[in-house]
Amino acid sequence: MREIKTNWTSEELKIYTLIYCANTDFSESKFEINYIKSKMRTSNFEKIQNEFKKDNDYQSIKRIQLLIKDHGYTNDDINTLFKEIKTLFLSDNKYDFLEKNLNRGLKRILNN
Template sequence: MNTIDWTRDELVAYILLFAANSDFKEKTEERNLILSNVDKQTFQDIHDEFNRDNDYQGIKKITTSLEQHNYTKDDIDILLEDIKVLFLSDDDFDITEQNMLRFLERLLKH
């Protein structure tokens, strides 16, 4: 996978969807939070793509796109804060979500 033709908004939507689905349940609160970051069409397009991908493909797309968009340490920190807000949006930050946050911290800060 050499390049991903995503905007920064599409990348953020994909990462937040990846995080929201870590417990295999995309809750309404999580969906609404993602929609507060991107427009409905972007959300739907990225959601369709997300549903077609397996975890490996998703991780490769995320890492490739982060490099393409030259995300800085500060950009990554902001993104991780957005992910934390997403996980807390339903008032249930369970162990699966906690583990996903740790995984994403390692993945995004590599």
């Protein structure tokens, strides 16, 4: 298993997390991609997306967990991230079963 890079900025973490969430249903809609890109100031979407494609599900979760810890995210920071995730899920006007389950699972993982 390849080493998980943990020296990303908070913005890169957020973009990676949103890309991970957008792929819950195994595809990124144009609405989801546009929403993610609207959250970027300095990050390179394609670079982060390519990193995401190299990771399996376990590596993605570990990367997100490590970066949240490394950046010292508070409960408020995590809640803000989840608001953005929910907005992402709703950007294509549907909030399906897979998205709801991922949202619940991430909350359990990240709030521990």
